[in-house]
Amino acid sequence: MLVLVGGVASTLPAALATPSAANIDAVTAAKIDELLALRAATPDARSKGELVELLSRQFLGTPYGADMLVGSAAQPEQLVIDFRRVDCFTYLDYVEALSRSTDRDQFVANLIETRYAGGRVDFLQRKHFFTDWAHTARVAATDVTSAVSSDAVTVTKHLNAKADGGNHLPGLPVVDRDITYIPSAAVNDTVLGALRTGDYIGAYTDLPGLDVTHVGIVVTTPAGPLFRNASSLATDNKVVDSPLADYVRSVPGIVVLRAK
Incomplete structure (x- = not known):
């Protein structure tokens, strides 16, 4: 998904950004340590999807912040790590990186690998599109x-x-990619039942040049699947759980990625 960004960031040049040198505010640092402690206490038998659900749940109520990253073809990319506000895609970045980390330095390194192709903090290397997660290393x-x-x-x-x-995004190349989506009219109970907790969902768009316009996480419950997402809606403006079936009806279709 396209993510144009703004927020608190490292003051280091992109080429010098390293896990040990990352500039993290006190609120975010405390939250990272809290979530890593929670992850460490999680039984090894827990699936990746269950781990994603557990960690993403801790962000419920976190305020939404638009355009959280910093960088463009004309402005040096900065490493943004700010848990005080999240947009829909930085939320997924943080949860995915946390799910693979045991300490703060490892989290920063995993965040860089999740957000940037080749683990290099650079605007041209940033994974700007949701489907980059399934097509671009790591x-x-x-x-x-x-x-x-x-x-x-x-x-x-x-x-x-x-x-x-x-x-x-001026300065970025055009990438031809086959995008597979499920039209909203075809998202029935069978499809909803095939989704797993921890799946990443993108709202497919017919707009030229984009794959999705919003992303979130599937959480299965006895009452039906929920869509956990950083919502910019005026009625929410924070990370919320909402019925996935209701959300699907408001978009052209969905793209489903399953965490590795």
Whole structure:
């Protein structure tokens, strides 16, 4: 997903950003340590999806913040680590990195690998699109959309190419990619039942040059699956759980990635 960003960040040049040198505010540092302690106390038998659910649950109520990252083709990329506010994609970045970490330095290193291709803090290396998680090293998830539904549709998208011939993000190349999604009308009880806790969901868009417009996490419950997400809606403006079936009806379709 496209993420244009702004927020608290490291003051180091991108090329010098390292785990030990990351600039982290006191609130975020305390929260990282709290969540890593929670992860350390989690039984080894817990699945990756259950771990994602446990860690993502700790962010419920966290205020939404738009455009949380800093960097462009003309502005040096900065390493942003700020748990005080999250947008929909930085939320997933943090949860995924936490799920693979045992200490703060390891978390920062895993965050860099999750957010940037090749683990290099650079605007051109940032994974700007949701499906980059399944296509760009370090691969964080597997695209299981077609396995979840036989009604899945595949279209070729020219990511970053606007309809008027310009680019959503100047300075980035256009990437041709086959995007598979499940149309909303085909998301029935069978499809919802095939989703797993911890799956990452993207809201597919018909807009040229984009794959999804919003992302979140599936949480299965006896009452039906929830969509855990950093919501920018005026009625929410924070990380919330909402019925996934209701959300799906408001978008053209969904892309499903399963954490590795």
